[in-house]
Amino acid sequence: MSAPEVQTQRPAPPARKGGAAALGWILTIGLNVVAPIITYHQLRDHGWSEFAALLLSSAWPVLDSAISLAWRRKLDEFAVVTLVFLVITAVVSLIGAHSARALLIKDSGVTGLFGLLCLATLLAPRPLMFYFGRKFATDGTPASTAWWNGLWQYEGFRRTMIVMTTVWGVVYLVEAGVRIALAFVVDTDTMVVVSPVMIYTVLGCLGVWTAMYGRRSQAEGERRAAEAAAAGAGAPAS
Numbered sequence: 001m002s003a004p005e006v007q008t009q010r011p012a013p014p015a016r017k018g019g020a021a022a023l024g025w026i027l028t029i030g031l032n033v034v035a036p037i038i039t040y041h042q043l044r045d046h047g048w049s050e051f052a053a054l055l056l057s058s059a060w061p062v063l064d065s066a067i068s069l070a071w072r073r074k075l076d077e078f079a080v081v082t083l084v085f086l087v088i089t090a091v092v093s094l095i096g097a098h099s100a101r102a103l104l105i106k107d108s109g110v111t112g113l114f115g116l117l118c119l120a121t122l123l124a125p126r127p128l129m130f131y132f133g134r135k136f137a138t139d140g141t142p143a144s145t146a147w148w149n150g151l152w153q154y155e156g157f158r159r160t161m162i163v164m165t166t167v168w169g170v171v172y173l174v175e176a177g178v179r180i181a182l183a184f185v186v187d188t189d190t191m192v193v194v195s196p197v198m199i200y201t202v203l204g205c206l207g208v209w210t211a212m213y214g215r216r217s218q219a220e221g222e223r224r225a226a227e228a229a230a231a232g233a234g235a236p237a238s
Contacts, residue, residue, distance in 0.1 A: 112176030118169030
């Protein structure tokens, strides 16, 4: 009897449909990022309260979820997380005083809560970065979604998603702590500039690290698969 064959090579992703992928990206970015920001600032400029503006701007991710449900017959986890993030922001804005310094501290608390959300999903069947990865690594078609879901069977892929989620959670907790501390020692005018710079700098660094770590993990997985395949081919028949 020959040695049992072990499947170690990850399947290649299916061909992506350019039109579907482009439309998915436009809807995701437009409804989850651009539209809420524009809506919030327009309402604030017209005298709406912070809470009311945040609450109304959160309707866009709800629309994205509805479109995803109607189009793909499934709920988009990315839109759900975005909606949860906006709800957290709205709830935090109601807590405590409403001074400029308090608002800066609350803003920092939101990213800290997002970090806690990342770490909390480590206790779930699949961590948060698995769903973020599926959103941006596929075009949303059944074939590409099934391919991404199927990668979960590989130990290296699971470890990569867990490490990514852990790093995002810890970094955002640290970032929130630093910004809260700065809000007490730096004057408000300076902090109004520093705070968004920190937010986007941390996000950019995390994005670059995630891409580099993902490529390195994929290369390592392919190397191990090739070694295992070569070892299996060289094993004597029993």
